Every structure is written in C-alpha cells, then in structure tokens.
Amino acid sequence: MIQLNNIDKVYATNTIETTALKAINLHVEKGEFVSVMGPSGCGKSTLLNIIGLLDSATNGEVLIDGQSVQKYGDIKLAKLRNQKIGFVFQSFHLINDLSVLDNVEIPLLYRRMSGAERKRKALAALEKVGLKARTKHFPNQLSGGQRQRVAIARAIVGEPELILADEPTGNLDSVMGAEIMDILMRLNKEENTTIVMVTHDEHLAKQTQRIIRLFDGSQVG
Amino acid sequence: MMNLKHLFKLMWNRRKMNLLMIIEIFISFIIIFVLAQSLVKFAVYYSEPLGFEYKNIWNLEVNSNNMENTEARKEIELIKQEIKSYAEVIEISEAYAIPYTSVDMRTTVELDDKEILTNMMLGDDNYAEVLGIELVAGRWFDEQDNASNYKPIVINRKLKEYFFGDEEAVGKFLGQRDDQRLIIGVVDQIKKRGELNDFGKLLFKRINPENPDSWIGESILIKMKPGTNMDFEEKLMRRLSIISNNFTLEMRSLEAMRERSFDKYSSIVYIFAFISLFLVINVSLGLFGVLWYNINYRKSEIGIRRSFGSTARSIYSQIVGETMVISTFSLILGSFIVFQLYVFLRNWLRPDIFYASYIISVLVIYLITAICAFYPSKLAADIEPAEALHDE
Numbered sequence A: 001m002i003q004l005n006n007i008d009k010v011y012a013t014n015t016i017e018t019t020a021l022k023a024i025n026l027h028v029e030k031g032e033f034v035s036v037m038g039p040s041g042c043g044k045s046t047l048l049n050i051i052g053l054l055d056s057a058t059n060g061e062v063l064i065d066g067q068s069v070q071k072y073g074d075i076k077l078a079k080l081r082n083q084k085i086g087f088v089f090q091s092f093h094l095i096n097d098l099s100v101l102d103n104v105e106i107p108l109l110y111r112r113m114s115g116a117e118r119k120r121k122a123l124a125a126l127e128k129v130g131l132k133a134r135t136k137h138f139p140n141q142l143s144g145g146q147r148q149r150v151a152i153a154r155a156i157v158g159e160p161e162l163i164l165a166d167e168p169t170g171n172l173d174s175v176m177g178a179e180i181m182d183i184l185m186r187l188n189k190e191e192n193t194t195i196v197m198v199t200h201d202e203h204l205a206k207q208t209q210r211i212i213r214l215f216d217g218s219q220v221g
Numbered sequence B: 001m002m003n004l005k006h007l008f009k010l011m012w013n014r015r016k017m018n019l020l021m022i023i024e025i026f027i028s029f030i031i032i033f034v035l036a037q038s039l040v041k042f043a044v045y046y047s048e049p050l051g052f053e054y055k056n057i058w059n060l061e062v063n064s065n066n067m068e069n070t071e072a073r074k075e076i077e078l079i080k081q082e083i084k085s086y087a088e089v090i091e092i093s094e095a096y097a098i099p100y101t102s103v104d105m106r107t108t109v110e111l112d113d114k115e116i117l118t119n120m121m122l123g124d125d126n127y128a129e130v131l132g133i134e135l136v137a138g139r140w141f142d143e144q145d146n147a148s149n150y151k152p153i154v155i156n157r158k159l160k161e162y163f164f165g166d167e168e169a170v171g172k173f174l175g176q177r178d179d180q181r182l183i184i185g186v187v188d189q190i191k192k193r194g195e196l197n198d199f200g201k202l203l204f205k206r207i208n209p210e211n212p213d214s215w216i217g218e219s220i221l222i223k224m225k226p227g228t229n230m231d232f233e234e235k236l237m238r239r240l241s242i243i244s245n246n247f248t249l250e251m252r253s254l255e256a257m258r259e260r261s262f263d264k265y266s267s268i269v270y271i272f273a274f275i276s277l278f279l280v281i282n283v284s285l286g287l288f289g290v291l292w293y294n295i296n297y298r299k300s301e302i303g304i305r306r307s308f309g310s311t312a313r314s315i316y317s318q319i320v321g322e323t324m325v326i327s328t329f330s331l332i333l334g335s336f337i338v339f340q341l342y343v344f345l346r347n348w349l350r351p352d353i354f355y356a357s358y359i360i361s362v363l364v365i366y367l368i369t370a371i372c373a374f375y376p377s378k379l380a381a382d383i384e385p386a387e388a389l390h391d392e
C-alpha cells in the first residue's frame, strides 16, 4: 500500500536547516496496523505528513499502491487525499466557524454526493466516536477530547483505505483512549483499513501489528 | 465542486467578519462611484458636440464705458460698418455673453406652473451664421421679428424638453419677466464654457440695432476669411481706434479664448484624475489589506480543506466566490444609497452619466475584490497543505 524509499526531509528557514527525516525506508502492507513511536521532535508528524501527501519529501520517493506520486499534479494528489486517506491531526485542525457536523462532512464535500447522504454518513461517523449529541456545537464549545473525536470522525467518514492518525488518543483519558483504539482496531479488522498511528503509549502500540521507532529523524527498529 | 449550502453556512457563521468586509467594500464603492461620476461626466461632455464654430472667428470686445444708450448705439454702428467694409471679413455679429467669456446671464422662465432658472445669451440676426450654429427646429432671428407683436426667443433642446418634452415648441410661448416670449427656433446645445462643460438649459434673446431699447452688445464677433493674419488685426485695430472715441476695444481670436478656457478645465481634469488614481489605489490597498487578513485567518482552513481533498483551484474559486457574494451585499447596500441620492438630485444629475458611472463602479468593485481575494488565496493554496497548517 505505502512504500517510502530513502526519504529525507529538510526544513530550511533563512537561519537554520532542520533535518526532520533521514534516509527513511518504509513499507506498509494493505490491511496492516502500524504504530510509530519516538521522542518528541524525532520526526513522527513529518513522516505522517509525507505518507499522507500533505508535504513533499526533500529526497526520496513515495509510492502509493505501487505508483510513485512524485510527478502527480494538484488534482491527482487532491483525489488521492480525498478518496484513499483519512488524516487525524495531532492538533485536531477543526474549522472553528463550522459546527461539528459540518466539520465532519468536509471530506465528503469534495465528492459527488447528495446533501442527505453526506449528512447521514457524517452522523454515522459521529455516532461511532460517541459524539452524536454534539453535532450542532462549535469546536470551541468542546473539550480537547471531544475535539479529538470530531477529528477522528472526519478522518473515517469517507471510509478511506488508509488512516493516518497522529496521536489520536493523546488528549483522551485511558477509557476514552481505549474506545478510540477499539474503533481503529475494528476498522482495521472489519474493513481491512490500513492504519498508521503515532503514539507515545507503549500499551496501545503493543496492540498493533508492528512498531516503527524513530530517533532524531532516523529509523531505529 | 463546493457545496453552496456549506458555503453560505460558513459565511453566516462568520457574519461579524463578513459584515466588516461588507462595510469596507461599501465605502469603497461609494468613493469609486463619486469618482466615476465625475470622470464619466468629463468624458461624456468632451464627446458631445460643442454646438458652434470657433475657427477664423475673432471677438472684438467693445466696452461702451457706461455711455448713454443712443450714443453708444451710434458709435457701435460706426464700428460695425468699418469692420464690414474689409474684404477679409465675411460677416459680423453683435452679441452678449459669448462663448468662452466669464459673463454669465441667467433668467427665470415659466410655463403654467413650471418654472426654471436658465442661462441666457444675446445675439443679433447674424449670430447663428457667424458662429455656425444649426437650428433643429424653426429659424434664427431675422427681419420678420421686427413686425411681430411678440418678443422672439430661440431656446436650446434641453430647455425645450424641460417644458415641452417631445412636442413641438416653435410657435409656443414662454413667460419671462411678466412678458410672453414667442419661441421661433430651437438649437441643439451651445457649450459656452467649452467641451468639458455641459451648459444646461439656454435661451437666446435678440439684439436688434434698430430698436432703441435693445441691448448693446459687448462683443462683435467677426468671421474672417481663412488665412487672415495678425497684420490685418493690427491694421483693423488702428482704424477702429480712430473711429471710436469712447469705446474701449480689445481683439482676441475665439481660438485663443478657447485654448485658455480648455487649459483651465483640462488642468482641473488632470488634477482630478490624479486624485482619483490616488484614491483608487488607496481603496484597493484597503480592500487588499482586509482580504489578506481574512485569508491569513483562514490559512488553516485552507490547509484542512486541501488535506481532505480540495484542489488548490477549488480553494480559490471558493474564496473568490465568497468574496463576490460579500461584494454583492455591499453593492446592494451601495446601490440603494446611490439611487436614493439620484432621486434626490435628479435635477442636477444626467441619467446617462449616472447609469454609466454606476455600471463602471460596480464592475470596478467586482474586479478589485476578485483580484484582492484571488491573489492571497492563491498564495495560501499553492503551498503544501502541511505548511498551511503549520504556523498557527
């Protein structure tokens, strides 16, 4: 499903150059549930962004379903992001001026679909994360954990083949965290959804099929 | 494709910020409209015919220095005779308040219960011929008017339309100073102050040298044969100063007078255009600032939408589209105000100029806001989504 060949990522600002990723080689099979671990600043989010086609690598090659995306234009990339990938951001990234329901509907806006269908799917996704009672709220009326669940609902609403989750349980208590983990496990088992999850929680990581460890931008196991 | 309902929901939820933008665009529209109104006015006036000829016509200013009327009449007739005796002179006309002078006469005319203040000029029977004025209806003053029981007037089309609309005016009467005046002719427009001015409503009264009560002109317009030069002017003036004892005389060509007046008005136009340009740049910068702020505020929204499948193009069409909706609200508000103003100032504004400047300012506002929305949203949408999401 995903293959990274020799990926480097260098952030260059006027004053400093930060190497966020160094010579990363990675292969994730379809249907795999992989976790990514490592200390803060080691490049986990950067790695997820590159897999999720939200950022380009400085060097190296990204293949999705065996196709290199290097030469893809904006329209093709947008289509891949829309149909194949569901992203859960570390800092949620909800649109504050839209209700919970409208936020969750966003991926579906870029597909051909009726309004009613869109609403039905969004409500179903919100039900899965236990937020059906909060659909008319706005993000700033929610707790951190609730926002995280909205972000998860938005990632799963389009039933993507690949879910990239950046610390999806980071702001949740262990009970809620376990529930979210449950949702992801179920998606992985029942829908054969491929999942790459960044986590700091060894306990959660152990439930996944494989752990990728990063240190200072390099893979260490 | 973006969903319209979604867009309107988003705009409604952002109504506070959008209201500020509506007000900013509204103010810009009003400024642009006022500018457009003035510039269009100049352009339209410039494009309209002057209504008279100025080439090869000289203006001899004759000032009787408060002489008694019959004496003055005698002397001016001597002067006229002398001028006419030269082969270089085609025709002359005695006149008052001629084009390009600052002498303005106004009078109130009435019909039934309608009355209006109108401009007035005086000319003798040769006036139309000397100045090449064409009549749209009726005739210019001539000897027939000596025998008439009524004092004749010639009016311009604007005055005619004011009182008679599409109807014929020749043969009808207008009241002026407790007197009934017979309309004998209609002319188009005589732009007394030159190309850049609309001279409005106008009526002519007749100077009749045979009538001792008639006005004495302060100008003798001289239509020269083409090619007559300064030598002739000198010769003529020398002769006239011998004949005339009491009059002060001064000779100028209409062409020179026109140039002076045109210079005066065209410098006004230039200054005005410069100020306009300055204001338009300021208005654009203001709008750009507001939209830039708005789009920066929305940078994360742009990143989010792109992360979930929006193309960069769909982003800018969304933002430009939203801005066009906001502009439309501003323009509805602006149009309401501007049309109220129009109803209020109907007598002073010309409908063609009003509508042209209205349409121009609507287009300018749409254009400026589209550019000001497009450019920053393009910048924000053309970077990687991760980058758009990063700096928060």
Ligand SMILES: Nc1ncnc2c1ncn2[C@@H]1O[C@H](COP(=O)(O)OP(=O)(O)OP(=O)(O)O)[C@@H](O)[C@H]1O
Binding pocket: A011, A012, A018, A019, A020, A038, A039, A040, A041, A042, A043, A044, A045, A046, A047, A090, B387, B390
């Ligand atoms: N847009 C950027 N510009 C410059 N440097 C960046 C940028 N994004 C990340 N970095 C740097 O790249 C390195 C890796 O960052 P990244 O966000 O991937 O870490 P992380 O492993 O996700 O950390 P955390 O566990 O705290 O989320 C860090 O040193 C960070 O400062």
Ligand SMILES: [Mg+2]
Binding pocket: A044, A045, A046, A090, A166
């Ligand atoms: Mg991170």
